[in-house]
Amino acid sequence: MIRIFVPIDTTACALGADAVAAEVALLANNRGMAVEIIRTGSRGAFWLEPMVEIEADGNRYAFGPVSPGDVAGLFGAGFPGICQHPLFLGKLTDIEWLARQDRLTFKRAGVTDPLSLDDYRQNGGYEGLNNALAMSPADIVAAVTESGLRGRGGAAFPTGIKWLTVLNTPADQKYVTANADEGDSGTFADRLLMEADPFQLLEGMTICAMAVGATEGFIYLRSEYPKALQVLKQAVATAEAANLLGNNIGGSGRDFHLQIRVGAGAYICGEETSMLESLEGKRGLVRFKPPLPAIEGLFGKPTVVNNVLTLAAVSTVLAKGAAYYQAYGSGRSRGTLSVQLAGNIRRGGLVEVPFGASLRGLVEDFGGGTASGRPLRAIQVGGPLGAYLPESQWDTPLDYEAFSAVGAMLGHGGIVVFDDSVDMLEQARFAMEFCAVESCGKCTPCRIGSVRGVELIDKIGNNENISGNLELLEELCETLDAGSLCAMGGLTPMPVRSAVKHFPQDFKRGLKNGPGGQINV
């Protein structure tokens, strides 16, 4: 039986992977070949998707990007063997874009069948949980603290400290929640993890439950990820059947029940307290802090709220030890960062590297510059609330503190590249518009200020009293920054101010493409 691997994640399928798999099956059948088509997660080299792999001499070899129309030609050239064909990429380990990464969290992505528990276990899965089950809760928390792991959702809070707070807060019920409301534009790492290696998230959450004494958990998944939902549902059912979730996990005498809840299209529900409100079945209004969710979280009980990648990384920390994980990274940013190269980029996808690499290195060496071939002009890092960086800042190392020092943020690691056709006034306007659309409405500066921000930027675009209105815009940004409970209102000024500061010429010549029109609330 010849084994052929075709990815099944959202991006590969959005590029036609299902049709490619069907064509491969059809043509193999026509030729009387016995083949097994295994749908893997993607390796995240999205510029090469759909990437089809074969096995030969104990190695995997790849072809890509393959369209359904290419399949007949591939068979003609000798597929599914190693063959001369323009789409032949060679041995997987020789593809530099992948080989140059340090894959800890994404080591199985694209390699295995996401829903095969055997694949997961044969590739190091559940070693972390096995170790954790033999440790005291305090020792598990200590390992996470020593690893230096910080929250990957964007806030970069030390994970071990959060867990310790939950562990040390007595309660009749505690919860573990995975924030899978990955709403930032330019990010897809959580999605890829859930679609390509879902058991890793389940394992991380179970380890967390053992560490803090929780028996109930929730994955809060955004509704924009229907494929991830299907994969997670099946993974949870498989883990339950294998006694890796539910009562008396692995005979340990400890219980952990996991539910999946689907969001309903509100960006703000990625903010942790808004997410908790939503899990409680309410409007996603942001809560005051304190009390911290670690002390009074879901249904008023101590709750861990962690990003998908944070929880996934815990499985590596417990499997390989804190020192192993801690050895990667720079400064106080330890471990690996899952960078997502997006937007106008030639070689986009997921790049997992230790913290400390330069932004320019990522965008130019891995990314290969713009997809359009035009010069790079601006790079937005950290999602819609992140700064637009001009060329003078592209040598900033990808490290939480280094980004903070230049008035930017790393956030969830999304990097959106723009070429020189971008109009930064339009981008600043969009930041305010997005805030107006997605604000939960609790804080006036965010709810109303964002609408005023759109109006001001439109005036500037129409050449009305530019310097006066820029001054007003800065005052408005101060109000949002200082007068909002959460990052939505607090950080919307970041893309706006960075656009004004670094690209002032775009605010002094009127709108290139006419007025922006209505806000789509």
Place this chain on the structure above:
Amino acid sequence: MHSSSGDPAAIVASAVRKFADIPGGLLPLLHEIQAGLGFIPFDGVAAIASGMGLSRAEVHGVISFYHDFHDQPRGQKTIHVCRAEACQAMGSRKLEAHVKTRLGIDYGGTTKDGRFSLEPVYCLGNCACSPSIRIGDDVFARVDADRFDELLGGL
């Protein structure tokens, strides 16, 4: 995708029975009703409220807070066009103008034949191959005006 064939009152009652005792069950309940009917009927709000031990205002508040929930009938399929930054960097502003013209509706609208509703979406997690759209539960990558017309023609 929704069936829109069932009896609204029965679908609401069944969803209420299923989720009434589940902590935080209102969102899954609303998703279930919407999956069955395509929208949350106004007439169902009172039944949802009494079943969940909430006021009608609270139920209405949740329905109106979330972009996904609708209180009016919808087209058979929803087309989501991504408006977020990664797609903007690849020309989504042009694409969205084309889609609106082609369908003859703005965001929030439904075509006269009832086949399509159009909604904005802020990221589909497909940002390395922008611009992206979603039709039903299928996501499509690198969509320009021609590709959109081709996809629409195939529906």
